[in-house]
Amino acid sequence: MANKAYKFRLYPTGEQEQLLAKTFGCVRFVYNKMLTEQQETYEKYKDDKETLKKQKFPTPAKYKEEFAWLKEVDSLALANAQINLQKAYKNFFSGRAEFPKFKNRKARQSYTTNVVNGNIMLLDGYIKLPKLKLVKMKQHREIPSHHIIKSCTVSRTKTRKYYVSILTEYEHPPVQKEVQAVVGLDFSMSGLFVDSEKGKKANYPRFYRQALEKLAKEQRILPRRKKGSTRWHKQRLKVAKLHERIANQRKDFLHKESHKLAKRYDCVVIEDLNMKGMSQALHFGKSVADNAWGMFTTFLGYKLEEQGKQLIKIDKWFPSSKTCSCCGQVKESLSLSERTFRCDCGFVADRDWNASINIKNEGLRLLALI
Known part of the structure; x- marks a missing residue:
């Protein structure tokens, strides 16, 4: 079996945008909460490796009683935040990465959800997503019929554009081609x-070098604006678009x-x-x-x-x-x-x-x- 992802532009309504913002925030909140607990556990038992291994990993469900607003968003998105943190810890202990860091709201905004009982479907220019229902999508290419959808990652760029990356699985028997050229x-x-x-x-046209003069000009204007003002947001958007x-x-x-x-x-x-x-x-x-x-x-x-x-x-x-x-x-x-x-x-x-x-x-x- 092999995997392939297809990325498409999303056009959510105002109400769907609010729910997406909530989901991004909740996923970040749960990730940081679990990381805080794990840091405390690590500091407490870092000299006792055997006890550290026996410690249970926190789950998003334990926070839902205290923070009821977590129930408003997709539960699978929160579950994937836990899986991502577990992977980060595994990479740290194996020496492949540094100690996991807290997520910042200024960083990339995204969440991943999985296919369960037909909760994700493609329907003639729309995609059905958990909690969001039907979201308008520009599907510029067809996904082959033998590809099975496994999960979706919804993301938002700095210029407030929304995208969905659809991960599919399909049979791909490895056929090694004879090397000639x-x-x-x-x-x-x-x-x-x-x-x-x-x-x-x-x-290579060196796109960054071509746009450097224009980019420098727009970036010089940004610090002259009052941070948080309407003009500052407009200028920030100009820089982000470039x-x-x-x-x-x-x-x-x-x-x-x-x-x-x-x-x-x-x-x-x-x-x-x-x-x-x-x-x-x-x-x-x-x-x-x-x-x-x-x-x-x-x-x-x-x-x-x-x-x-x-x-x-x-x-x-x-x-x-x-x-x-x-x-x-x-x-x-x-x-x-x-x-x-x-x-x-x-x-x-x-x-x-x-x-x-x-x-x-x-x-x-x-x-x-x-």
Whole structure:
């Protein structure tokens, strides 16, 4: 079995918006309440691991007597808040994450609800959700009939737009496709990536850089407004809309590029880069964030996997830029300012193209070992 999510825009009525705001608040309240109790328990028994393991996890039901307004919202949304906190604690104890933090009302507003006895249904431009009943929805694509709806996540953006992400489950027997067409991609600060075929760049438009001047202007105006006033809210919305537009443009471009690659090649080879470390060490924070290489590789990974194709990540310490793709000689040093690779054997090529060829060759070597 495999999972796939479909995201659609929601258009709730004024009454439904109020109930959604209540649900977001209640989910956050319950999460923070349970976290407070768990913190107290952890501080009390952190030196006694066996006793700590035996402690029962708090449930949302225990708060409903004291806080009757919790009964007004979807109970499954509150139950999922508990599940999310349990996952956060599990990740903390396994060393995969930091200690769980409290949820803030300024952060992303969302909640998840599950399918139980037909409480979630799609009905000709509407979606039926628990407590909300029928909510108008713009369904721009069809969900295949063999996909079974498992859960829905309702979210609200900073610009007060509502979305629903419908998680489905379907039978997907793994069929591994024979690898014939392989390409290597080298990360490029200016163009997202350079491929190994002809040194072609993705020519990423750098949407954040394009909007930087306009964004700076609107952000300078915001602190001049009295916080909480009508003019302040209007200006905050302007800034939020600009950020949202940049994010949507970026996501659209990355989806299209990853789709092209997944359609054309059977295997894509990339470097397993530490983008956070790169942005801090080289002071390229804005450029690295604007490229969103991590998002691109995530999109590419699941698109390839759906078709039985492969995404291979090679070691980040592999000297792709310093190695000659013609003779295999490795240079001792290569500064960032050197954009053309020159080897003693006479081979001359663009630095990024040379690196992408080396990445592809290393990927083929690893592919032979699988």
